Amino acid sequence: MFSGIVEAAAKVVALRAEKENLHITLECPFADELHIDQSIAHNGVCLTVVELLEGNRYVVTAIRETLDRSNLGLLKEGDLVNVERSMKIDGRLDGHIVQGHVDCTAECVGTEDADGSTYFKFKYRFDTELAKKGYVTVEKGSVTVNGVSLTVCDSEADSFRVAIIPYTMEHTNFCRIRTGTIVNLEFDIVGKYIARITHLSQD
Secondary structure, X not given: OXXXXXXXXXXXXXXXXXXXXXXXXXXXXXXXXXOOOOEEEEOOEEEEXXXXXXXXXXXXXXOHHHHHHOOHHHOOOOOEEEEEEOOOOOOOOOOOOEXXXXXXXXXXXXXXXXXXXXXXXXXXXXXXXXXXXXXOOOOOOEEEEOOXXXXXXXXXXXEEEEEEOHHHHHHOHHHHOOOOOEEEEEEOHHHHHXXXXXHHHHO
16 A cells, blocks of 8 residues: 655666566665565556665566556656555555556646646546546545646546646656656545445445
């Protein structure tokens, strides 16, 4: 379980395909604190540490389903990946409840200066059946974009905007997101449960 509060933007230093899997080597400032089998969110995708290397580097493996449902299959050497270790049970929940299970990808369709901050607009494929299951955004609700817990504004059926403050811009890969960039989305788990219970109560 995660909070959507990104700890660092790790650098992709190597990519190795093996059959349907992709082994991703990353350089991260807290890599020397990691251990094998530890869960780390990568652009919002929960992956397991499988190897520790010298030089603050570690390796994770993404399977085909993960590559198909997220932007990890688009990674190139030199890209930045938002990383977060799992929450401590006795810690504060500074973001919102994030599972590390990406629901879909979205495309950045525009940015706008907000006199100190920056608005990013993202558009995703709208599906009525998925919307009934809670795969939607709501005004002032929470959404996870590339692993970052954010508050939704200008929510529409297939798009929404978020405001990124300078600190987030500097410490996550939002600094590299442009129009056309593909990002990972995880919709709010609380909304999914409410949608599911509502649906069952109507049957």
